[in-house]
Amino acid sequence: MQVSVENSGPLERRMTVEVPAERLDQEVENRLKSMARTARIAGFRPGKVPFKVVRQRYGRQVQMEVASELMNSSFQEALNQEGLRPAGGPRIEPGEIEPGRNLEFTAVFEVYPEFSLAPLEDIEIEKPVTEISDADIDAMLDKLRRQRATWEPVERGAEQGDQVVVDFKGTLDGEPFEGGEGSDMTVELGSGRMIAGFEEGLVGLSPGDEKQLDLTFPEDYHSEALAGKAVKFDVKVKQVSASKLPGIDEDFAASLGVTEGGIEALREEVRKNMERELENARKAVLKDRAFEALIEKNPIEVPAALVEEEVDRLAQDMQNQLGQNQNLNLPRELFQDKARRRVLLGLLIGEVVKANNIQVDQDRMRTLVENIAAGYEDPEEVLKWYYGNQEAMASVQTLVLEEQVMDWILDQAKITEKPYTFEELIELRQAANS
Incomplete structure (x- = not known):
């Protein structure tokens, strides 16, 4: 098998593959002989159809089927031979397919970028610092009252x-x-x-x-x-x-699940929930800033095929959020920037993990699942669901790996602190997630 590769773009490759005619013809011959043993053609008994008739009836069809299969398998062989990592599927351009003629085709595809991570010692990342005040708790109680108006x-x-x-x-x-x-x-x-x-x-x-x-x-x-x-x-x-609006009294506390301790117990419960939300927001904002710094220092090319796949996922996610009955047919351009950033970040995170041999911290996984479960009415049931669900645990593993990569970035960077109010930090988190 002969293979030649041409760079037709920063990441696009045109790979021409030539498979010897003997390989194609032999497989066609073998398949036709197998068919002859069971072929049913009018005028002949089953299994007694002359091979010449079988070839005339099915030869071209079988040749095209075998050629298609050979192109797929030889494409994989050629990738291994050339040491190429395709990003997304190829576009196959077949040549003439005839008996006795070498099978030639061209595969056009993109490859993953090869790069080394840039040093991060000179970057600065601002770390948000927030304390929950009594005024924050009052504001949250007022928000809860409005929700129950x-x-x-x-x-x-x-x-x-x-x-x-x-x-x-x-x-x-x-x-x-x-x-x-x-x-x-x-x-x-x-x-x-x-x-x-x-x-x-x-x-x-x-x-x-x-x-x-x-x-x-x-x-x-x-x-x-x-x-x-x-x-x-x-x-x-x-x-x-x-x-x-309801008054802030024991009945209001009971409506929020606090049946003992009255208003003081309610305020303490609200504080705990706000502290949990605050910690999640602080981590999300810090992670977004760390990843943005990683992206700015590593402006690499990303495969368009992977971006298009991510656009499809984002569009489907929005469709699911808005309901399957509403077909908005939103323009793909709406998702392009976010999709490109996700793909770029995924490649960079993967390189950080590989280059630094980062292994998933199992203790952090357990802690994360427990923190998630703590926000529900029955934490034990949530824990059981997570530990019994491979897909959910895979998502947790991804989050933990991202946190570990964030820690690696922060270890390299110069950290400064800036105070924010609770509401300001929550708004920052919403902006980071948008």
Whole structure:
């Protein structure tokens, strides 16, 4: 078998493979003889069909099947022979396939980049430092109260924080547009769930009021037909409701699962949960900054095929989050940057692990699973589920390896500390995860 490889790009390779005709012809011959023993053709008894007839009837079909199989197997042989690591599947370009002729084909594919990690001694990483104050606990209790608010209809103009039930109909250039009409829809003023100006336009309206809103969809709106377009919404207010917050008392504590110790026990439980959330947020922000430093110091090429596979995964994840019944058909460009960063980071993390012979810390795995379980009502059941689920434990292993790589990066870097409030750190974490 003859193999030649051409570099057609930084990572793209064109590999031409030539397989001797004898190898193809012999396999075709063997397969046709095997078929002749059981072939059923009109006018002949089973197993008595002349080999010449079998060749005439099935020769071309078998030749193409064998050629396809040979191209796949010889592609793998050629990769091993040349020491190449393909990233993603190849595009096979076959030559002429004829009896007595060498089987020649070209495989176009990308390879994984070869690189050495850049030193990190000169990088600086800012470590967030946060303490939970009594004011933070008060704010969290207020948030929990708002989550358990009840709603009472009122006969007055709507205010920020109210819930408003509306019917609405949108038009673009005087014509209705898809998704622009709704009835008995509940809108919470100040939530930011509607496009800019919709919620603000309802402030001051009372039950029975009608109003036309002149609004513009954002330039980055997911529907190209509406992005950046000026529209009108005819809105009718059917009900305005104000929130009624529960008091912070023993009944409120009990509703949150704290049945003994009253308000002080509730505050202590809230503090513990916030400290756990704080630690997770601090670790997530620090990991994001460490990985960003790793990326900046190692601007390597990444295989486009792997990026496209990651785009598919991200698009499917979003589809799953929004529900299988909604086919948004979002543009692939929406996921390109995030997909490329994930692929690049995966390659760099893998190289750090290999270059430093980092082994998964089993104690850290146990600690991580226990910390995850501690956030649930029945930690023991969660622990049992994790330890009985290989896929879940594989995810834990990946997280622990990432933490160990983060530690390796931080050991190389110069660390500075900066204080943040609890809310600021949570916002930082959300930005890091976006």
